[in-house]
Amino acid sequence: MDDPLLIAGETFSSRLIMGTGGAPSLDVLDRALAAAGTELTTVAMRRVSPASAGSVLDLLTERGIRVLPNTAGCFTAAEAVRVARLAREALHTSWVKLEVIADERTLLPDPVELLAAAEQLVADGFTVLPYTSDDPVLARRLEQTGCAAVMPLGSPIGSGLGIRNQHNIELIVESAGVPVILDAGIGTASDAAVAMELGCAAVLLATSVTRARDPELMAEAMRLAVSAGRLAFLAGRVPRRRYALASSPPAG
């Protein structure tokens, strides 16, 4: 079934966006990315270290996976804008996963700094994909700012707690005119399926695959879950009922 994901005029046949953090080795990461079938994958920007071994960038290039730099580790709009500009220069992409976090313990987005950074980056010509709280109002404001997608969290980064507020995700999906990408909190395949069933356009995950006992196998599970959830969303679930509805004819 031809059902591409469309972000800022670019199409992707996979609706599973991967992160690269947490993998025990580049080799394990490589196999997991292949099993996930992802076409868009995040990297972080850090100071060059002479000790850094191997390049995640080479791996993504070889696999033909589009790179999505993030601004992980930034606490202010000014920091995030600077890192995004450095990423654009280093990686020759104006796409950025915008992350502005409030504190190390929760890694929750700082909504005030996030919105300010989004405004500046959109004005500077970036395609901005913001990691945001599951707040429908903030999601709307980010879209109005000109973000190419909104990426609400299911639960805190790396927590594996799944989607804590499905109702809010539904509200965001209902009113969004840009793709809604469930970002953060996925613990296992059913969480990814639920995100897609709620109408999200894609899922972004890392920890649940890279730190699984078998990352390659979990990546395959996620690929199937995202597809299954998408198909179920398109097919339309039956309404929930308080009482039974006989599936066999009552008469005869």
Add this chain to the structure above:
Amino acid sequence: MRVIINGEARQVAGPISLAAAVALLTSAPSGVAAAVNGDVVRRGAWQSTRLADGDEVEVLTAVQGG
């Protein structure tokens, strides 16, 4: 002259270009970006960008994350 490269103070002899400062850290031909005092300098301008005493240089690259 003293410049700070990726948070580390370094003594360098005489005027130094941004290209030379980056070369102290990496020989990677691509995937690297640099900023001087917070402002990104395009790669094409590294050679002609002269560092001044006390300048802070940041050299970043992509790593696993997110």
